[in-house]
Structure formats: C-alpha cells, structure tokens
Amino acid sequence: MQEHPQDAEQRFSVFYRAHHGAVQAYATRRSPDTETASEVVAETFTVAWRRLDRALAGGRPWLFRTARHSLANALRAERRQRRTAARVAGQRPTASGSVEEQDTGPPVRAALASLRERDREVLMLAYWEDLDTAGLAAALGCTTGTAAVRLHRARRRLRDALDERVPRTTTVPTPDPNEKEATR
Incomplete structure (x- = not known):
C-alpha cells in the first residue's frame, strides 16, 4: 500500500522544522x-524529500x-569554475575564504584550521x-569504533596544534640543587 502524498508532506514538514536550524x-x-x-x-532537504524514509530513520x-556531501560538491564546482575562469583570463586561481585559510583568528581557530579536513570535520561534528x-559514525559513514578512534586522534592532533601555537605556561617546579632536603 502506497503512502498518501499528504502524509509524506506532513512527515517531511515536521522533520524539516525539527532539523532546519541545525543543518x-x-x-x-x-x-x-x-x-x-x-x-x-x-x-540537503531536497535529497531528504526524495529519500524521506532514509532521512527520517x-x-x-x-x-x-x-550536507557534507552537498558542500563538497559545491566547493568542487566552485574550484573548477575558478580554474576555468583563470585559464581563460591567463591568471593563477585564487583561494576562497574557507576555514583552512582563516588562521588569523584566536589560537583554537588557527589550530583547527591547521588540521586536515578529516580531523576538522570529526571535531566539528x-x-x-x-x-x-x-x-558521528552515521554522519561519517563508518562504524562506531572507527568514529571513536577518529575523534580520539583528531583531539590529540588539535591538542598538539594548540601546543605549537600557545605553549603551556604551567611548569613543574624543579628542586633547587643547592637546597637541602628538609627531612630524610
């Protein structure tokens, strides 16, 4: 038995209102x-309408x-257009203002921008x-275990990138060799 079109529209409408802001x-x-x-x-929502049962599930x-796939397609198309326009004009293509190139902000944004796209994506998700x-596993299209490992590694890489930009100021005090121990 096929679903009535109004039922599908109703389900989509509820789904859209619930998730539009997050997307x-x-x-x-x-x-x-x-x-x-x-x-x-x-x-993203056009695809969700076409694949409503999958989207709802x-x-x-x-x-x-x-949305990640749609954005990747849009950015690839933009790069192709820039390269084509640059070739026609005889110039080198210029980069867009993506997160990777915005490293002039606070240390966290700069550290995040220095990471590989895969690491950045898992942290942002x-x-x-x-x-x-x-x-994460569902959004990345991998197993839960793989998602957990990717998140752990991305966190470590972000911490390392932050350490390069903002050295830790807390140090462990070292004993003065000229002082005698108080008790033995």
Missing part, C-alpha cells in the same frame, strides 16, 4: 559564503552527512553539531 548552522559554519550555505541546505546525523559517537 543551516552546520552549512553556515563550513561554507565560504551565505549563498553557498543556503544552496547546501536546500540541496537517520535523523540529524543523516542530514549532516548529506562532535562539538559544534553535538553528535555522540553513534551519531
């Missing part, structure tokens, strides 16, 4: 401009994964999008 925030944080972010959100992690390990 919009996700796309806005990762896109070079608001136009690209809006296109990513529209494409996958929830927010499924939407983030779909975990902390900015507030996904647990199961949600």
Whole structure:
C-alpha cells in the first residue's frame, strides 16, 4: 500500500522544522559564503524529500552527512569554475575564504584550521553539531569504533596544534640543587 502524498508532506514538514536550524548552522559554519550555505541546505532537504524514509530513520546525523556531501560538491564546482575562469583570463586561481585559510583568528581557530579536513570535520561534528559517537559514525559513514578512534586522534592532533601555537605556561617546579632536603 502506497503512502498518501499528504502524509509524506506532513512527515517531511515536521522533520524539516525539527532539523532546519541545525543543518543551516552546520552549512553556515563550513561554507565560504551565505549563498553557498543556503544552496547546501536546500540541496540537503531536497535529497531528504526524495529519500524521506532514509532521512527520517537517520535523523540529524543523516542530514549532516548529506550536507557534507552537498558542500563538497559545491566547493568542487566552485574550484573548477575558478580554474576555468583563470585559464581563460591567463591568471593563477585564487583561494576562497574557507576555514583552512582563516588562521588569523584566536589560537583554537588557527589550530583547527591547521588540521586536515578529516580531523576538522570529526571535531566539528562532535562539538559544534553535538553528535555522540553513534551519531558521528552515521554522519561519517563508518562504524562506531572507527568514529571513536577518529575523534580520539583528531583531539590529540588539535591538542598538539594548540601546543605549537600557545605553549603551556604551567611548569613543574624543579628542586633547587643547592637546597637541602628538609627531612630524610
């Protein structure tokens, strides 16, 4: 028995209202401009409409994964267009204002920008999008164990990148060799 179109519209409408803000925030944080972010959100929910049962079953992690793919496609298309325009004009293509190039901000943003895209994505999904390990796995398309390992490694790399930018100021006091021990 086929679902009535109004039932599907109703389910989609509820789903859209529940998750639109989270997908919009996700796309806005990762896109070079608001136009690209809006296109990513529209494409994400278009795919969700076409695959409504999968979208409803996958929830927010499924939407983030779909948005990630949509953004990657949009950025690839933008790079192709810049290269083509530069070739026609006889110039070298210029980079967009993506997170990778914005290392002039606070130390955390600079450290995050210095990471590989894979590490940045897992950290942003975990902390900015507030996904647990199961949600990370669904959004990244991997097992829960793999997601946990990727998050652990990304955290370590971020800590190392932060240590390079902001050396730790706390030190362990070393005993003065000229002082005698008080008790023995």
